[in-house]
Amino acid sequence: DAGITQSPRHKVTETGTPVTLRCHQTENHRYMYWYRQDPGHGLRLIHYSYGVKDTDKGEVSDGYSVSRSKTEDFLLTLESATSSQTSVYFCAIRLGQDNEQFFGPGTRLTVL
Amino acid sequence: RKEVEQDPGPFNVPEGATVAFNCTYSNSASQSFFWYRQDCRKEPKLLMSVYSSGNEDGRFTAQLNRASQYISLLIRDSKLSDSATYLCVVRARGNRDDKIIFGKGTRLHILP
Numbered sequence: 001d002a003g004i005t006q007s008p009r010h011k012v013t014e015t016g017t018p019v020t021l022r023c024h025q026t027e028n029h030r031y032m033y034w035y036r037q038d039p040g041h042g043l044r045l046i047h048y049s050y051g052v053k054d055t056d057k058g059e060v061s062d063g064y065s066v067s068r069s070k071t072e073d074f075l076l077t078l079e080s081a082t083s084s085q086t087s088v089y090f091c092a093i094r095l096g097q098d099n100e101q102f103f104g105p106g107t108r109l110t111v112l
Numbered sequence: 113r114k115e116v117e118q119d120p121g122p123f124n125v126p127e128g129a130t131v132a133f134n135c136t137y138s139n140s141a142s143q144s145f146f147w148y149r150q151d152c153r154k155e156p157k158l159l160m161s162v163y164s165s166g167n168e169d170g171r172f173t174a175q176l177n178r179a180s181q182y183i184s185l186l187i188r189d190s191k192l193s194d195s196a197t198y199l200c201v202v203r204a205r206g207n208r209d210d211k212i213i214f215g216k217g218t219r220l221h222i223l224p
Contacts, residue, residue, distance in 0.1 A: 031209065042199070042216035043156070050209055090155055098144050099203065099210060103155035 003027045004104035006091050012055045019078040023091030023105050025071075031094040032051040033101065034058075034066060036087040043090065044066055081111040115139060115213045118200050124220040133218050135200030136182045143210075144203040145176055147185045149196045150217065157200055159185075177191050187220075195222045 003026035013019050023032060034046040035058075045058030047066040054067050063085060067075045078085055091104040118135045125131045137145075145162035161169065162174040162183050173186040187194055200215035 002206070040216070043214040045212070048209060050145075056209070098161045100158050100161065101212065102144055102158065106155050111217075 004091060004093060004102065005036045006104040006107050009105065012112065013081055015082055015112050016080050019081050019109065019111075021076045021089055021091075023074040023076070023104055025074075025093050027093075027095075028071055029093040029095055030071075032068065032072065033092040033094070034076045035090045035092065035103075036060065036062075037084075037090060037106075038087050046076065046089075076105075077090060081109075083111050085109065086111045087095070116200055116202050116215040118198075118215040118218045120216060120218060122221050124221045124223055125190055126223050127190060127192055128154055130186065130188050130191055131220065132187075133185045133198055133200075133220075134182055135184070135215055136180075137200075137213070138176075138203050139202070139203045139213075140181065140183070142204045143182075145174075145183050146201040146203075147172075147174055147183075148199040148214075150199060151196050156214075159198070190222050192222050192224060195219045195220055 003023045007022045033048040035043045043062045045066050046060055047058055049055045049068040065077045089105050089107045092101040094101050116137050147159040149159045150156040158224040160169050160174050162176045164176050166175040171188045175184045197217040197219045199217045202213050204211045
């Protein structure tokens with residue numbers, strides 16, 4: 001158990017509303033990641049963080065922003081949700097001798 | 113050629129049989145390799161890292177062939193609980209962070 005929690009676990013929202021997902025870790029890991037997973041696409045990186053206030057874009061960052069003001073929290077914001085952002089969102093941290101990734105339980109987001 | 117490619121399956125295999133998955137990758141500079149397991153509606157979980165010399169963990173054996181750029185996973189004496197999607201993951205050195213690419217996964221159904 002890598003001590004990662006995500007909130008909320010499920011959310012239904014309407015197109016055009018802002019949404020913020022939270023990832024929280026308890027073990028002071030430097031690297032944190034946000035992925036989305038959709039049928040037929042596998043896991044795709046949205047944004048990642050390599051330290052407090054240090055973030056960078058992944059391959060599908062359009063429509064998303066992130067913030068990391070504390071080591072333990074990595075927030076993903078959809079400024080104006082669209083139906084194409086309906087997905088399962090996973091947060092991950094990096095650790096281990098091989099720098100493998102460990103995932104949170106996921107947030108299932110539905111945008112109507 | 114896709115960065116990481118897997119046969120999507122599904123593989124329908126009787127309990128007790130041996131099953132093998134292959135995964136090919138396109139980046140010859142890839143450094144680390146992993147197999148993850150993902151149960152339905154759950155997060156991916158690390159199954160094992162894959163080393164050049166090959167490695168074994170109980171009924172699971174992973175092998176890497178750098179020359180041909182593929183990795184494999186062998187499951188012996190399959191159990192009903194092995195039913196899941198198996199993700200091939202490849203890591204290469206990036207700029208600020210390593211680039212981690214996930215395959216889309218191979219679905220395995222173990223039949224009683």
